[in-house]
Amino acid sequence: xxxxxxxxxxxxxxxxxxxxxxxxxxxxxxxxxxxxxxxxxxxxxxxxxxxxxxxxxxxxxxxxxxxxxxxxxxxxxxxxxxxxxxxxxxxxxxxxxxxxxxxxxxxxxxxxxxxxxxxxxxxxxxxxxxxxxxxxxxxxxxxxxxxxxxxxxxxxxxxxxxxxxxxxxxxxxxxxxxxxxxxxxxxxxxxxxxxxxxxxxxxxxxxxxxxxxxxxxxxxxxxxxxxxxxxxxxxxxxxxxxxxxxxxxxxxxxxxxxxxxxxxxxxxxxxxxxxxxxxxxxxxxxxxxxxxxxxxxxxxxxxxxxxxxxxxxxxxxxxxxxxxxxxxxxxxxxxxxxxxxxxxxxxxxxxxxxxxxxxxxxxxxxxxxxxxxxxxxxxxxxxxxxxxxxxxxxxxxxxxxxxxxxxxxxxxxxxxxxxxxxxxxxxxxxxxxxxxxxxxxxxxxxxxxxxxxxxxxxxxxxxxxxxxxxxxxxxxxxxxxxxxxxxxxxxxxxxxxxxxxxxxxxxxxxxxxxxxxxxxxxxxxxxxxxxxxxxxxxxxxxxxxxxxxxxxxxxxxxxxxxxxxxxxxxxxxxxxxxxxxxxxxxxxxxxxxxxxxxxxxxxxxxxxxxxxxxxxxxxxxxxxxxxxxxxxxxxxxxxxxxxxxxxxxxxxxxxxxxxxxxxxxxxxxxxxxxxxxxxxxxxxxxxxxxxxxxxxxxxxxxxxxxxxxxxxxxxxxxxxxxxxxxxxxxxxxxxxxxxxxxxxxxxxxxxxxxxxxxxxxxxxxxxxxxxxxxxxxxxxxxxxxxxxxxxxxxxxxxxxxxxxxxxxxxxx
Numbered sequence: 001x002x003x004x005x006x007x008x009x010x011x012x013x014x015x016x017x018x019x020x021x022x023x024x025x026x027x028x029x030x031x032x033x034x035x036x037x038x039x040x041x042x043x044x045x046x047x048x049x050x051x052x053x054x055x056x057x058x059x060x061x062x063x064x065x066x067x068x069x070x071x072x073x074x075x076x077x078x079x080x081x082x083x084x085x086x087x088x089x090x091x092x093x094x095x096x097x098x099x100x101x102x103x104x105x106x107x108x109x110x111x112x113x114x115x116x117x118x119x120x121x122x123x124x125x126x127x128x129x130x131x132x133x134x135x136x137x138x139x140x141x142x143x144x145x146x147x148x149x150x151x152x153x154x155x156x157x158x159x160x161x162x163x164x165x166x167x168x169x170x171x172x173x174x175x176x177x178x179x180x181x182x183x184x185x186x187x188x189x190x191x192x193x194x195x196x197x198x199x200x201x202x203x204x205x206x207x208x209x210x211x212x213x214x215x216x217x218x219x220x221x222x223x224x225x226x227x228x229x230x231x232x233x234x235x236x237x238x239x240x241x242x243x244x245x246x247x248x249x250x251x252x253x254x255x256x257x258x259x260x261x262x263x264x265x266x267x268x269x270x271x272x273x274x275x276x277x278x279x280x281x282x283x284x285x286x287x288x289x290x291x292x293x294x295x296x297x298x299x300x301x302x303x304x305x306x307x308x309x310x311x312x313x314x315x316x317x318x319x320x321x322x323x324x325x326x327x328x329x330x331x332x333x334x335x336x337x338x339x340x341x342x343x344x345x346x347x348x349x350x351x352x353x354x355x356x357x358x359x360x361x362x363x364x365x366x367x368x369x370x371x372x373x374x375x376x377x378x379x380x381x382x383x384x385x386x387x388x389x390x391x392x393x394x395x396x397x398x399x400x401x402x403x404x405x406x407x408x409x410x411x412x413x414x415x416x417x418x419x420x421x422x423x424x425x426x427x428x429x430x431x432x433x434x435x436x437x438x439x440x441x442x443x444x445x446x447x448x449x450x451x452x453x454x455x456x457x458x459x460x461x462x463x464x465x466x467x468x469x470x471x472x473x474x475x476x477x478x479x480x481x482x483x484x485x486x487x488x489x490x491x492x493x494x495x496x497x498x499x500x501x502x503x504x505x506x507x508x509x510x511x512x513x514x515x516x517x518x519x520x521x522x523x524x525x526x527x528x529x530x531x532x533x534x535x536x537x538x539x540x541x542x543x544x545x546x547x548x549x550x551x552x553x554x555x556x557x558x559x560x561x562x563x564x565x566x567x568x569x570x571x572x573x574x575x576x577x578x579x580x581x582x583x584x585x586x587x588x589x590x591x592x593x594x595x596x597x598x599x600x601x602x603x604x605x606x607x608x609x610x611x612x613x614x615x616x617x618x619x620x621x622x623x624x625x626x627x628x629x630x631x632x633x634x635x636x637x638x639x640x641x642x643x644x645x646x647x648x649x650x651x652x653x654x655x656x657x658x659x660x661x662x663x664x665x666x667x668x669x670x671x672x673x674x675x676x677x678x679x680x681x682x683x684x685x686x687x688x689x690x691x692x693x694x695x696x697x698x699x700x701x702x703x704x705x706x707x708x709x710x711x712x713x714x715x716x717x718x719x720x721x722x723x724x725x726x727x728x729x730x731x732x733x734x735x736x737x738x739x740x741x742x743x744x745x746x747x748x749x750x751x752x753x754x755x756x757x758x759x760x761x762x763x764x765x766x767x768x769x770x771x772x773x774x775x776x777x778x779x780x781x782x783x784x785x786x787x788x789x790x791x792x793x794x795x796x797x798x799x800x801x802x803x804x805x806x807x808x809x810x811x812x
Contacts, residue, residue: 022188026180027173034169042161046154053150057121060094061143065125069141076102076138077129081110088112091143098146102127104139119147187211187223191230198234207231261356264342267349269293269309281335281358283328298326312341312352322359334363376450378428379435387449387457391509394461395502401462406469407509408458409498409516410438410476413528415454422489430491433484441475457513466501473499473531481529496523497531505534548601551587556610560586563618564785567794568637568756568778571770576795578635578669580778581619582785583611599641608641613653615639620661620668622788631795637669639701651690658694665695671722673701685715692717699756703744713751721748723774725759732764742772749773 068091075083084102089112091100098120101111123145127138187210194208208230210223220228255262261278265271270293274286282289282296297305301324311318317340325335336357341349374386382390394405412434419427431454438448438456447459458476460469480495498519500512518541519534526532555561565579585593602608616638623636644650658665670691688698699720700713723744727737741757748755757769760779769777783794 022180022185026176030173030176031169034165034172038161038165038169042158042165045161046158049157050150050154053153054121054147057096057145057147057150060097061121061123061145064091064094064097064100064141064143069125069127072102072141073127073129073138076127084110085112096145096147096149097143099142099144101142102139103142108142109139113144115144117144117146117148119151121145121147184223191226195230207234259357261358262354263289263356264351264353266351267313269352272351278356281327281333281356282325296325296327298324298332308337308339312339313349315341315349317341325356333358334360379432379450381435381448381450381456384449384451384457387447387459388509390447390461391459394459395507397462398502403461404463404466404504405502406460406463406466407500407502407512407516408460408473408476408531409500409513409520410456410458410495411497411520411524412454413494413496413524415493418491418493422491426489430484430493434480437479437482437484438476441472441479457516473497477529477531494529496520496528498523499531499533501533545601548593548598549605549607552585552598552602552605552607552611555585555587556614558588560588561611561614562586562787563615563622564787565622565791566778566785567783567791568635568776569782570776571766571774576632576634576798577776578637579791580637580671580785581615581622581639583615584785603641603643606643606647608643609647609649612641612644613649613656616653616657617660620657620663623667624661624663625788626792629792631792633664633667635667635669635697636663637671637699639671642673645684645687651687651694654691654694654696666697669697669699669720671699671701688716713747713753718753720754720756720776723755723757725757725779728757728759728765728769728779729761731768732762738768741769741774745772745774 068087072084072087075087088100088102088110091097092113097113098117099111099113099115101108103109103124121144123143125141125143127141129136129138190211191208208227210227255275258275258277261281262273262275263271263278264273270291271289274284274289276286278289279285282294284294304323308318308321308323317338319338321337321339323335323337324332326332336359338355340353342351342353344350374383374389375381376383391405391407397403398405415427418430422430431450434456435448435450438458442448442458442460445461447461449457449459451457460472463469476497477495480493484491484493498516498521500506500516500519502512505515506512515534519532523530523532562584564582564584566582567576568578568580569575570577583595583599585595585598587593599608602611619636619638623634627633640650644653654668654670657663658668672688691698697719698717699722700718701722702724703721721744723741727740727744730737731741732738745755754775756776756778757765757774758778760766760769760777760781762781765779766777766781786794
């Protein structure tokens, strides 16, 4: 639009204040602000004038006291009435003084003027005359000043200021309105007109342009920013409109191409829209469905349909309700239905929308998952969850019929070797054949379950007596010994079974399973390939095992372990050359617990490692303590466990014990069992070499009872062989034991190793060992294991008696 086409705006033709809310607010703001400023300034000015006038009155009154009062006192002293009156009249000439008087004895003696003002300042000055060194009071001078003139002058000034400021305010307001209309108002009206036109034609491509010249010193200004914002809003609205149109098109495309069946109906379920997915899912085309009430509800499912219809009429929305529908060809499909009512602007339902997903495949998968949740994936047998459920059902029947049921725990013997030899695939095929063969041995009412690995559970319900299952157990044992064919390989195996009976051995599944497990391990310990019924002794043994295990965890913390020491004798000289440290557990309730009972548990649980560390530290500490007490240096023999070697902690434990105690490493002898040396030979060999570098001695404990190999005697830097007491015990009566002992001693001598015999209990044993050339011995014949203090006493009191050719003495 050209500027020449724009109608000129008369700034005074539109009744600015009357028709313009912003103008009214500006007028009000200017008036209020001007009035407030005027009021403050006027008040300050008037207050300052008032203070000045009052100060002048006080100054004039003060001048009376300073200038006129002395003269007046003298006049009153000599009582000169005329002179007194003249002086009072003269005071009246001072500004704003309207009355003066001399008061004596409560009466006015002389006065001038009258007190007629409403506002006064009244002051009294005492009249005092000195006479012969004394002050004589002659009365008081009363001075009254009028404030009425001050107030009158202030009021006149106030009215002048008020009128002048009102005129200024009017002129400023009018000027501001003119400026506002010229620079702001007309442009705002133009913007409003543009927006009204734009609201009628959103697609208009004409942007907003203000009716003023381009450029300028302070441009762009706020109006330019408003115009730019309006144009940006116009572009955003046009863009949003385009996006909305595109969105509607996409929505239509989504409905058309959606994999979900989407259709709408009126409140009577007459179809009003039907997308292609609905046609594919149900079989009716859009032409056939729209305008009709599609009959896809199976007759046996009409109650579900009625329930959905009722909820829709009540205004409810349904999300992913699973249902069954019938296709046009009569086949059934499982669907997930989401539906909701559609409402008019006033909130009244007028139609329904349906979104349907075909979940037939998912339902089949769920059924498969349901099967897998309660069955073993490899064999298809029920798993523990399903077995436990069937146990509860069988238990209920047994209680009603006063019957028994039996739970079997089967474990394949040596299955790990089959897996390692033939591979896991052959192992899996073998387990599947096991499951099949077990099924041929049982009734249909029996349940076989795979626990995992090579463990199976069998539930035999509805037994009138235990003997009813005896034939089943025998058949199972027989069938399991027959060879299997796994991937062309013939495999022979056997099973170990534990048997528990309900209700004799327990009433809960967990308790029966636990006891069946105990019975199975009993069968394995009894040679495998057999079955064992649970008995109370197994339970006692398990409880004892757990008691010891729990107690061991606290024994170190509570200092319940002590070391006893058994002297070791040099047979050539009869001297005490060392001791063996033997651990004892002093339990607070049970007293002394035998190492034979708690050492295996400690090794099984891994607690032997911290216990072994404690033994090493305590033994080294005690050896040094004996030296400090004046005893001769003794070699301290300490047993090591295979578990300590497996944890790779032996070397550091020995170093820590030697450093803490400051014991000479040559006085520490570590006793190793043969089982340590033959497991992980290279790793143990490296550990042994590092231990030897520390300077400690090494001996093989219980030599001859395990895998005695000459190769490790050659490779490991061993110092001593310890002959097991099982050979020494029958040395005098068993020629074979005597031959073994003699052979061990000769072997050690040929390898430059020393020998020590343990378990020497009689003089005959001692004489025979001396005859064979054994180097050292220990046993009850010399001394029992004893506490540290007793060892010290034993050494100090030792006496020598005859023992052999080299010496006919022994310690007593």
